[in-house]
Amino acid sequence: MVRYIIPFLIAGSVLAEDKGPPPHGKMKRTSKVIHHAGLTREEVAIAQSQEDLFPIHNIVYKETVFVTIDKANEYFLKSLNYYNKALFRETKKAIIKAKKEEKKIYVNIVGGSDIPEHAFGARNNVYKIDDYSNGQYTIFYVTRDGKIWKDHYHCGEYGKLGRDGVSFEHAVKTFGASDIKKAIDRAKASNKAYDWEVTVEFPDTNPIIHIFDTYGLYEEWMNRTRYPNKYSKVTKIPGNLGFPDLELTVKNE
Secondary structure, eight states: EEEEEEEEEOHHHTTEEEEOOOOOOOOOOOTTTTGGGGOOOHHHHHHHHOOOOOEEEEETEEEEEEEEHHHHHHHHHHHHHHHHHHHHHHHHHHHHHHHHSSEEEEEEEEEETSSSSSTTTTOOOOEEEEEOOEEEGGEEETTTTTTEEOHHHHHHTSSTTTTOOHHHHHHHHTTTHHHHOOOOOOHHHHHHHEEEEEOOTTTTTTEEEEEEESSSHHHHHHHHOOGGGGGGEEEEEEETOOOOOOOOOOOOO
């Protein structure tokens, strides 16, 4: 739910004056936030980290949270170690080589047309690391900083040649389930306890106040409007302040 107070007209010429970045809000910065393995949308905005993040959308709780790529890679390696130890061992070699030589290293299948097509049936495949991709027989590659990219869901159709192991997303959701659930709980608790009040004021207009029940609604509005910082500010306020009900009546003359 979104509430509006003191409506006003916005001049198109004013919007064209300044195209600065949208506000992320003057909320208290928490140094501990980035140490969470799972991050909420609000925590990502507060931390303002340059680290790559892997998004996870939970359809049950209708929340999107984020896992750092370093943590996501950790979960993926745990998954490989559980489902496919041969691929896990070769992947570890690829990570060491990529970091040492500072270049991209590919993890490929050694074999031909007789390789089983079913992803989880190919337990006896032989893998090797290489400086070059081997087309459909490439499982994924490791970047020079040791991060894994392009798992089998990205490289080709699931269940076809070279598609063994498990997906990156499946690994993160399974082995990072506890951290993801904690992030979802923090997001739900924050949305329940607080609202986000945005004040927009342009030079030639009266101020207007938008109040959003959830951070997701505020973020959606922010990305849609992208007002310059100097014309808008956001404050996190207690969500139980309450507003009086307004009743509209028509007076017959």
